[in-house]
Amino acid sequence: MSDLPPGFYLHLGLHRTGTGAFQQFLAANLEQLEEAGLTPAFSNRDGAGTETLRLRLPPPRHFGTDEMKRHGRQLARTLRRHGLNRRPAVLISEENLIGALNAVIAKAPYAAAGPRLDFLRQHLAAPVRRVVLVLRSYEAQAISVYRKRLEFRALQPFEHYAREIWPATRGWPELVADLRRALxxxxxxxxxxxxxxxxxxxxxxxxxxxxxxxxxxxxAPVNASAGDAACFALLEAHGAGRKLSPDEVAAIIRDHAGAAAPRPLIDLPDAVLEAQRDRYRADLQRLADMPGVTLRRPG
Structure with a gap:
């Protein structure tokens, strides 16, 4: 038994930063974690293993409406069913708490993270002790999310979205500030x-x-991004009106692994991508200077 202070410990993603792999790790070490006095509660969005919790928070359009009463009852029911407010120390790993995958490719990514997490906090009976986020460079995360979304539906070329979202009005420092205020x-x-x-x-x-x-x-790592050739094959399937099952998506990605694409999937000037890398580097420094925030880097 460890000396964990009572409360909640939240791993919140980001999307496309290895959340599924971390949740597999929790599943593999479930017994040891529970013996240490920690209750792991995690989703399994990738469908690749154990799942112990599925939390759903309100979409942005429901805040300020009567729908919030229903969401409150639903969340209270979920927490009660899993006994999370009765356990001394609880680790929750769920990347969708700050927003769904669709909230990433936007001029203001994760814009509703603050209200969503404030809503969650109101239903927790113990303090939030620690929050962990794994950040990713803006252009790399957006492109990885774009590839993932292609598994579900046809999309415009990425360049179309890049023109809409960059320059952005919000980044990781603003997201972290929201987390700090809400939690x-x-x-x-x-x-x-x-x-x-x-x-x-x-x-x-x-x-x-x-x-x-x-x-x-x-x-094993899970949920690797589809390569360019697989993405073009997915676009072709969606364009033909096919409704792909998860197994069919996996087969397309597997069959096109290592295949040459007819052209690059992402065709943006290097200067556009480098501007996002520069913004990311500057924002990491801003985050390192924030009180109550620890940025872990090697060395």
Whole structure:
């Protein structure tokens, strides 16, 4: 049994930063985590393994309407069914708490994160101790999300969305400020996807009282982005009116792995992409200077 302070420990993504792999890691170490006095509660959006919780928060259009009463009852029911307000220490891993995948490719990504998390916090019976986010460079995350969304529907070329979302009015410092206001955690810990933090490093950033060693990290990575050739094949299937099942999507991605695409899927000037990388680097420095925020970098 560890000396974890009672409360909630939240891993909130971002999307396309290895959330599914971290949740597989939690599933592989479920017994050990529970023996340490921590209750892991996580979704399985990738459909690749165990799931212990599925939280649904209100969409932006419902805030300020009578629909919020229904959402409140639904959330209270979910928390009660899983006993989360009765457990001393609870780790929740769910990237959709800050917004769905569709909230990423926007001029103001995750614009409703603040109200959504404030709504969640109102239903938690214990304080939020620590929040972990894995950040990713703006252009890399948007492109990865675009590739993922192509699995579900036909989209315009990425260049169309790039013209709409950049220059952006909101970035990761604004998102983190929203999290801090809504959740009032003891600490927010940030990693960068580019540094490839280990799953045990993310776990111990959330709960440093847990042991350093002895964790099973053998689970295979999940939910890799489709390559260019697979994305074009998905576009062709959607354009023909096909409704693809998850197995059919996986087969298309598998069959086109390593295949040459007829042209690049993303065709943007290097200067456009580099501007987003520069913004990301500057924003990481802003985040490192924020009180109550710890940016973990190697070295």
């Amino acid at each position: 009032d955690p003891d600490e927010i810990v940030l990693f960068t996807h580019e540094d490839r933090p280990s799953r045990s490093a993310i776990l111990r950033a959330l709960c440093p009282e847990l042991p350093e060693a002895g964790w099973d990290e053998s689970a």
